[in-house]
Amino acid sequence: MARAQETFGKKEREKKRLKKREDKKKRKEARKSGEKDDTFVYVDEFGQLTDTPPDPARKLKVAAADIVVGVPKKEDYEEEDPIRKGKVNFYDDKKGFGFIVDMENNEKYFCHVSGLIDDIQENDKVTFELEKGQKGLNAVRVKQQ
Structure with a gap:
């Protein structure tokens, strides 16, 4: 073996x-x-x-109530004017969407036809409000100036 x-x-x-x-x-x-x-x-x-x-x-010793977790509430920091001014950079009637450039910070915001109050075209000066969407901030309640 x-x-x-x-x-x-x-x-x-x-x-x-x-x-x-x-x-x-x-x-x-x-x-x-x-x-x-x-x-x-x-x-x-x-x-x-x-x-x-x-x-x-x-x-x-730290009390549990003194611990702040997360982002401070909106009232804790200064309020911004919700109505913003901008200019329509691009808008397609057929597709129903476009982009608005904010006059203050030159940021581009997406705008959908469902968020329009007045009809808009490219290079129009508009007022709008911002609302959080799926991919970032969207322009809603858009009116011509």
Whole structure:
């Protein structure tokens, strides 16, 4: 009968497994004996890693109600005039859409025929309001000046 062949890979895996077992046993004994473990690290108030625990007297108490998560409400920052002025850059009657350039910040906004109050053509000066659409801000309630 042929004996089982023990290849180099099998020997190496067995060595690694035995070494892990020995390391685990040493760590367990060190914990039982009360030795200091250097694997535990603290972060101080400056973001630096240290091996000393933080001073509990310097700990700050923060109420959960004081934590603000997210974007501030519209009333918290200054109100903008909702009615904007612009110029029609492109408009196609057949397709029913176009683009309006805002006079203040030169941004282009999409405009659909459903958002029109008056009929518009290219180069018309218009007033409009902005509303969030699927792909960004859209011009709605568009009127000629």
